[in-house]
Amino acid sequence: MLHLINESPFESKSLDDCLKYAAKGSPILLFEDAIYGAMAGTSLEEKMKGILADHDIYVLKEDLAMRGVDQLIDGMKEVDCTGFVGLVEEHKTASW
Template structure:
């Protein structure tokens, strides 16, 4: 069963992303939204952990939330795919379940 995990909290304030990556099953996907987009940035304290997780799950970041925080696509790590709101809907429809990490 493929699960889409959404994380909306900054990894620098909460441990939602860390917990999500720990429990996400291979073949699943993680979508970083709202303040969760900070987890997709290169050269941060969590970048190594996030990069390691890409071996088992696909990582996505919501482009409008990234831009709302003043970041361009060039700031995200290699392997993280930027999606728009339509892409968010497509991801939710493609997966069996959606799990929100708060």
């Protein structure tokens, strides 16, 4: 299952809700405002590193670029929209 998160983790519980149900190893894609969760140097960095121990986290490049975010937490994987489609080929999706 690919978990799609589009809301800022500073504002929304979507990521936390998703993590209650997500199986270990299931990938997560951060896009739209959720990309701030991947940014280095925020108060969420330690929490996000903890999540990276159990899940691959992908971040949508186009949404990062649009928001001027280029410093990511180590281990975050950037994908473009084509990569997003590729992830959906491999997994069913849950939009939180």
